[in-house]
Amino acid sequence: MKTIAKRVLAVAAAGLISVSAVAQDEKATSLDQLLKMVQQSKIAESAEHKKREAEFRRQKSNQASLLSQAENTRASEEARSAALEKKYEEQELLVQQKRQQLDERMGSLNELFGHMTSTAGDLRANLDTSLVSAQYPGRAEFLDQLIDKMNSQTKLPTIQEIERLWYELQRETVEAGKVVKFNSTVILPDGEQAEQEVVRVGNFNIVSNGKYLEMNDNHKMAELIRQPDGKYQSMAADLQAATSGFTAFGVDPTGPTGGSYLKAMIASPSIVERWHQGKIVGYIITAVGVFAVLLAIWRLIVLSGVNAKVNSQLRSSTPNTNNPLGRVLSVAEENKGVDGETLELKMEEAVLKERPAIESGLNLLKIIAMVAPLLGLLGTVTGMIITFQAITIFGAGDPKAMAGGISSALVTTVLGLCVAIPTVLLHTVVNGRAKRILHILDEQSAGIVAENAERK
Amino acid sequence: MHALNDAWAAVNAFMASGGPVLLLIAGLTFFMWTLIFERVFYFKGGLKRDVQGAVDAWEARPERKSWNAHQIRYAMISRVSEKVQSNMDMIQTCVALAPLFGLLGTVWGMINVFEVLAITGGGDAKQMASGVSMATIPTMAGMVTALSGVFANTYVTRTAERETQLLEDHLTMDH
Numbered sequence: 225m226k227t228i229a230k231r232v233l234a235v236a237a238a239g240l241i242s243v244s245a246v247a248q249d250e251k252a253t254s255l256d257q258l259l260k261m262v263q264q265s266k267i268a269e270s271a272e273h274k275k276r277e278a279e280f281r282r283q284k285s286n287q288a289s290l291l292s293q294a295e296n297t298r299a300s301e302e303a304r305s306a307a308l309e310k311k312y313e314e315q316e317l318l319v320q321q322k323r324q325q326l327d328e329r330m331g332s333l334n335e336l337f338g339h340m341t342s343t344a345g346d347l348r349a350n351l352d353t354s355l356v357s358a359q360y361p362g363r364a365e366f367l368d369q370l371i372d373k374m375n376s377q378t379k380l381p382t383i384q385e386i387e388r389l390w391y392e393l394q395r396e397t398v399e400a401g402k403v404v405k406f407n408s409t410v411i412l413p414d415g416e417q418a419e420q421e422v423v424r425v426g427n428f429n430i431v432s433n434g435k436y437l438e439m440n441d442n443h444k445m446a447e448l449i450r451q452p453d454g455k456y457q458s459m460a461a462d463l464q465a466a467t468s469g470f471t472a473f474g475v476d477p478t479g480p481t482g483g484s485y486l487k488a489m490i491a492s493p494s495i496v497e498r499w500h501q502g503k504i505v506g507y508i509i510t511a512v513g514v515f516a517v518l519l520a521i522w523r524l525i526v527l528s529g530v531n532a533k534v535n536s537q538l539r540s541s542t543p544n545t546n547n548p549l550g551r552v553l554s555v556a557e558e559n560k561g562v563d564g565e566t567l568e569l570k571m572e573e574a575v576l577k578e579r580p581a582i583e584s585g586l587n588l589l590k591i592i593a594m595v596a597p598l599l600g601l602l603g604t605v606t607g608m609i610i611t612f613q614a615i616t617i618f619g620a621g622d623p624k625a626m627a628g629g630i631s632s633a634l635v636t637t638v639l640g641l642c643v644a645i646p647t648v649l650l651h652t653v654v655n656g657r658a659k660r661i662l663h664i665l666d667e668q669s670a671g672i673v674a675e676n677a678e679r680k
Numbered sequence: 681m682h683a684l685n686d687a688w689a690a691v692n693a694f695m696a697s698g699g700p701v702l703l704l705i706a707g708l709t710f711f712m713w714t715l716i717f718e719r720v721f722y723f724k725g726g727l728k729r730d731v732q733g734a735v736d737a738w739e740a741r742p743e744r745k746s747w748n749a750h751q752i753r754y755a756m757i758s759r760v761s762e763k764v765q766s767n768m769d770m771i772q773t774c775v776a777l778a779p780l781f782g783l784l785g786t787v788w789g790m791i792n793v794f795e796v797l798a799i800t801g802g803g804d805a806k807q808m809a810s811g812v813s814m815a816t817i818p819t820m821a822g823m824v825t826a827l828s829g830v831f832a833n834t835y836v837t838r839t840a841e842r843e844t845q846l847l848e849d850h851l852t853m854d855h
Contacts, residue, residue: 488807491799498791564747597780624798631794634787641784645777652773659769663762671755674748 340381341374344389347396353482355427356399357443359406363392364443400427400480405464410437411446423464428479429486434461436486450490499639501632505603506639509596513643516592520650523585527657530582534661541676548578548665549672556673568670575665582658589654593647600640607633697810698817699792701785705818708781709825712774715767716832723839727764731843734760735850744854753851761844768840775829782822789815 252258327334348367351357357364370389373379403425410420410432422432422445430437430445434457437445451457456474463473476486499506533547543553555574559567611629618625695702734756743749792811796804 484804485807488796488799488804492792492795627794627797631791631798634791634794637787638784638791641780641787645780645784648773648777648780652769656769660762663758667758668755670751671753671758674751675755678748678752 337374337381340386340389341371343393344371344374347389347393350396350480351392353480354396354400355424355430355439355479356396358408358430358439358445359399359404359424360395361443367392402426403463408445411440411444413447413449421464423460425463425473425475426479428475428477429460429473429483431460431463434458434464436460438483448490452486452489498632498635502603502635502639503607503632505599505606505636509599509603509636509639509643512592512596512599513639513647516589516596516643516647517650519585520589520647520654523589523654524650524657527582527654527661530661531657534664538664538672548582548661549669551578552665552669553673553676556669567673571669571673575669578665579662582661586651586655586658589647589651593644593651596643596647597637597640600637600643603636603640604633607636694817697813698821699785699788699814701781701788701814701818702821705778705781705785705821705825708774708778709821709828712771712778712825712829713832715771715774716829716836719767719771719836719840722763723836723843727843730760730763731847731850734847738851744852749853753853756851757844757848760847761840764840764843768837771829771833771836775826775833778822778826778829780822782819782826785818785822786815789813789818 252261330337344367348364348371351364351367366388370381370385373381373385403423405421405423407419408422409417410422411417420432422430422437424430430439432445432447435451436448436456438448440446452474459471459473463471476483478485493501499510502509530547533544534549537544537547537549537553543557544550545554552571552574555570556567559570562570607629611626611633614629615626695706738744738753738756741749741752744753789811792814793808794811796807796811800807
């Protein structure tokens with residue numbers, strides 16, 4: 225039962241759609257009413273069909289007259305087309321004639337325009353990288369227009385334009401030889417734009433407030449995010465402050481072709497960055513180096529104190545136990561009565577006791593001096609291993625990555641040598657102090673005892 | 681004056697192409713040769729006086745036989761030999777350090793070479809060449825310093841040994 229009702233409703237809905245306006249404002253409340261409505265709309269439809277039939281019949285008679293009208297139009301348009309074609313041919317001849325005339329009149333000028341086009345093209349390429357463009361914008365647009373004009377068949381450059389090309393060439397040459405100050409907008413590293421006084425050094429560099437600038441693609445000046453060494457920055461500031469005479473200034477000789485030297489110089493890492501490239505081995509070497517220097521300084525201070533006391537002991541005749549020599553001499557003092565050989569043995573024993581305190585730290589310094597270069601080598605080799613592992617994964621297609629890895633691996637060798645060299649020097653100095661005291665104890669203590677005995 | 685300027689410019693150019701380590705090597709060389717000349721001047725001048733003083737003091741002694749005399753002689757020789765030997769360790773260290781400085785310069789230059797390689801990808805042989813000269817010139821300079829130092833050091837050491845030996849021979853014992 226239910227499915228039948230559903231189907232009926234579906235049919236009714238289809239009928240409703242086709243009936244359109246008539247049934248839209250009336251809604252069927254029951255199935256009977258719906259049936260009635262369908263019948264009514266059928267009647268209305270047939271009436272409409274009849275009306276349309278009549279309309280078609282009426283229009284059929286019109287068709288013949290329309291056809292003849294269209295034929296007339298076609299004939300007239302064809303005539304017009306023929307006339308135009310004839311005119312086109314005539315004018316084509318005229319154009320050819322005129323072109324010939326142009327060629328004849330141009331004569332050697334043709335060659336001249338060829339040279340002008342190539343000159344303008346060269347100048348266009350030069351101006352693109354020229355720093356003078358930052359001072360005089362808009363020159364490239366003029367050259368583009370001129371080149372377009374000379375390449376087209378129908379236009380000729382005017383005298384003014386030719387003269388301006390000459391003027392621009394001359395201006396580029398003259399300006400490239402000048403150091404000038406002018407005001408311009410500069411893009412700062414934080415993205416802000418500021419109006420600043422800038423100094424252009426020929427075609428080589430632009431600086432402002434002691435900072436080097438670069439020209440970006442839109443011929444705008446931007447402050448370099450990384451600057452060259454402070455030395456060069458102060459030179460730039462001096463140049464800006466100078467009013468006459470000569471000032472030393474760091475010029476990038478590759479400036480006219482894009483400034484690759486300056487870029488390479490800026491890209492190379494600073495000393496601190498290099499130190500960090502050494503990574504963990506680098507830090508260990510640095511720590512060992514700092515320890516070695518501190519140890520050496522401490523030993524130097526201690527030994528200097530001992531040395532001073534030994535010196536004062538040498539001058540006095542009574543043994544003082546605050547220094548090694550005094551302690552050795554006091555042993556001799558206590559054993560006055562014994563024979564020479566026993567005394568010698570006793571004193572040797574006393575000297576032997578003093579040795580470790582004087583020599584302490586010396587061996588450690590020597591070991592650090594030897595180990596530091598080895599540690600550096602270790603860092604270099606591990607760095608190389610990492611680099612070559614990267615190559616096995618990513619391939620050797622990028623020499624830059626490999627070179628960068630090796631360069632940072634070598635840093636630890638430098639660090640190792642930088643620790644070893646001062647440590648060796650300090651060891652020599654400290655060892656010299658210790659040796660002097662030991663010499664006195666070893667070789668002279670018995671002599672001093674003998675001298676003291678004879679003096680009495 | 682002109683020749684002097686030319687020479688100075690040549691030295692400057694050499695220093696610039698050798699990099700900062702070359703300055704250290706120059707300092708080391710200067711220091712080492714100062715010590716060597718100081719030793720040579722001492723051997724020619726002050727040493728004679730010291731030896732003569734020791735010999736005179738020894739000859740002035742009433743007796744040269746006892747245990748005391750033995751010990752005093754020993755101490756005298758030790759004092760003079762201490763003077764003769766002073767700074768010799770430093771000269772030796774400098775000779776040993778010179779090649780190390782050269783190595784430092786080499787590694788520093790190699791870092792520069794690889795850095796240029798990392799930036800340009802090997803396209804710029806000219807810039808790499810500056811790193812190579814920074815690597816090789818300090819090695820050469822270090823070697824030259826070490827070699828010159830080795831000869832001077834040998835001379836100084838042998839002279840010192842001979843002088844100490846001579847002093848020992850001069851201080852004769854009576855038996």
